[in-house]
Amino acid sequence: MEGHGPLFNVFIFLLAAVIAVPLSTRLGLGSVLGYLLAGVVIGPWGVALIADPRDILHFAEFGVVLLLFLIGLELNPQRLWALRRPILGMGGLQVLGTTAALGGAALLLGFEWRAALMAGMALALSSTAIGLQLLTERNLLPTAAGSASFSILLFQDIAVIPMLAIIPVLAGRHPETTMYSHWISFFTAAAVIGGIIVGGRFLTRLLLRIIAATRLRELFTAFSLLLVVSIALLMQVIGLSMALGTFLAGVLLADSEYRHALESDIEPFKGLLLGLFFIAVGMSVDFGLLLQRPGLVLLMVLGLLAIKAAVLYGLGRWSGLPLSQQALFAIVLSPGGEFAFVLVTVAVASGAMLPAARDLLVGVVALSMMTTPLLLSLNQRFIEPRFAAPTPPAMDVVAHEHNPVLIAGFGRFGQIVGRLLHANGVGTTVLDHDPEHIEMVRKFGFKVFFGDGTRLDLLSAAGADQARLLVVAVDDPEQALRIARLAREHFPNLLLLGRAWDVAHVFQMQDQGVAEVERETFEGALRLGERALIRLGFTAWQAKQAVHQFRAHDEKLLAELYQHFQEDLEVRAAISMSARVRLREQMQKDEVFFGAHRDADWQTSNDGPGRPEPVTGRDTDAP
């Protein structure tokens, strides 16, 4: 099957995924198992449509990198800091305990002690990709078990670094030079991570702002990917975990206003590459080896899962996870992980492990990855129902905060609405695509998302399904209509308020179900008109009444006109097309209305029961 172009491979991958994943989810087994099985089918041991999975695996690892970047985006530094205990405590105990237990088991199987220790370390790590995918897919990440799993996976990602460093030392290869070079690489690593922290915090935001100012969506996507790729490459060069580096970058951008734009841009790539990764894992299961020594492989897979699950179960009990979640917690993190592939490869390269052992371990890890989704489904179907109590969300690792009001467009108009609400303690989330607006309002503590409200993903990310009101305050009439249409379609519970350009736009907005529409210039013009009346000698009260009356008349007129607008296509066309037609119509009605009233004293002609006496209330408590 060599010689097929890359396009053919892409075709095979997509086809396999499109067939296998829906089947698997339909059977209640989740997407991960679907991808893995698809990989088995198209791989060397299936119909062998793709010969060598290794390159693909390598490429698809980038999916894990993107996954970690996205997770980082959900966790701002404060939240990460709040998680430090579970990360260090749970994570540390899991890695140490499991390494010891699995290393012991490997000794029993006849591994040499150093190889056994390396195997123990490699297998102690769980699959971030599978674990998090399983948890997010089943919406379990916000549970206590999900949070604990996440902490451990994060610690494991960090633990890979010293593990990679210690393997050559264990192998006893040139300890002096190795130690020396390790010091060097330690400092390089520290410098690079420091660079990422500084760069992520300041430089990246600046660049994002510049890119955003071009208003080219694809350029923003390109830059997002470039950002992740370049950090991954940087980490690779200094020999650190790419996933860890991008995770860090994600964390640093988590409280930036571009977070959701980045999220929605990277998300599809992550999904595809992660799927590809799972397919590649499925392909790399060496069934030849499995068939050669089925007993041993089976024993090792079961042993691996049992030992890891046992340690995790103990940890879960010890940390006081809810009973109903302990099994889940133990299962999710029980398979071997993608880092095992890396570690055993390094171990073989260091000379401390035989290539045969590597093939065996890789096979065992891959198989364990396949059994986990299955086990989890069994757990959900048979074990969890015994604990009738629903699992309450315990920690909001990835929960968004939700404001009751969204404002789309934060220019001259939206700002005033926003300031008024803000001043009265109403939580407001702002969507705007002008970097200058964003920068300004972010300083005042608004929650700001970069992008315009015509994007469904952005509206969702900003919490449109939880908010009560959406104020459409963009300065482009067409865009305002698009946002209203989109919001009405996808968030029917959201009450819409809109800024309208002119009368025709008022009607169009009303057609889109916008509950409150305000012409952008109307109130300001009335205010100025009122002052003009005062300058001409009207009393303030008189002028105010005149304005009230005019407004009431105009609103009534507008309501009548809207009815015509809805009923009569010709009127509709005339109103929509010509501002002059509208004005003429309005002025004619004004004449009819005010002509009749102008001479009459429209104020009260109440000369009845005299002037009121003022009430003086000295020394009284107001009753």
Next chain:
Amino acid sequence: MFASPDILVLFAHLAIHRSKINRAMIDAISGLERVVFHDLLETYPDFYIDIEREQALLRRAAFIVFQHPIYWYGAPAIFKHWQDVVLTRGFAYGEGGTALQGKQFALAVSTGGLPDTYRADGIHRYPLEVFLRPFEQMAHFCGMRYLPPLVLQGGHDLPEAVIAAHARRFRQWLEDYRPGKATGAHKE
């Protein structure tokens, strides 16, 4: 039994979101078919009163009630403004001003001070009735029959049970109203 609502309750309160008594009273009468409840400040927050609409409401009612807390020995300001602009010559009094003739009028008011503060030796020095006389006279001037008010005094720290009982009494008071017949007077 009643073809159309015949009781109009006009209401105003500057801080209804903090009110206990008036809140309970409103809740108690919500859903009564014969009652039109009309919150003046909610309808006219900037005091621009739709005169024709108000006069139409008055014409349709047989029993008109002002419900409000007592502020400075009277009603909240919008009631005064409402009187000034709605009860005009030719409508409520004067030549042709017979729209309110024969209707009944009553107050449903609450005061912060306890009853004994409204005495010659109390801080308010006069009985509450004295302060309510402008309303009595308004009714009289417009040809309406003034019924004894429904009063709850000492609103600052009344027990929940007393407030709840008062709210029920308010509801009963409105339900008991019969055209042309005086409803029982209550005073706490």
